[in-house]
Amino acid sequence: LSRMDAMQQQSMDLALEERRRQRLAILAAALRRLDDDEYGYCLSCGDDIAAARLEADAAATLCVDCQRTR
Numbered sequence: 001l002s003r004m005d006a007m008q009q010q011s012m013d014l015a016l017e018e019r020r021r022q023r024l025a026i027l028a029a030a031l032r033r034l035d036d037d038e039y040g041y042c043l044s045c046g047d048d049i050a051a052a053r054l055e056a057d058a059a060a061t062l063c064v065d066c067q068r069t070r
Contacts, residue, residue, distance in 0.1 A: 030059040042066050 033039040040049050044066040053060050062070070 026059045029061075 030039065033041075040054060041047070042049055042063040043061045045063065047063050047065075049060055049063050053064060
């Protein structure tokens with residue numbers, strides 16, 4: 001049972017690390033948009049992303065309307 005627990009823990013650790021890498025890439029893309037003066041605009045329709053949405057998730061790439069249609 002201990003070996004099974006260790007294998008399960010390793011799998012969970014790998015999944016967590018992958019999620020961290022993905023989030024880091026998302027945040028890096030947000031920083032690039034900030035540098036390019038494109039931050040805060042929806043990547044789908046080009047409209048402004050609401051400030052409250054960006055406060056909730058600074059890396060948001062879509063306005064609420066476009067997110068709903070996905």
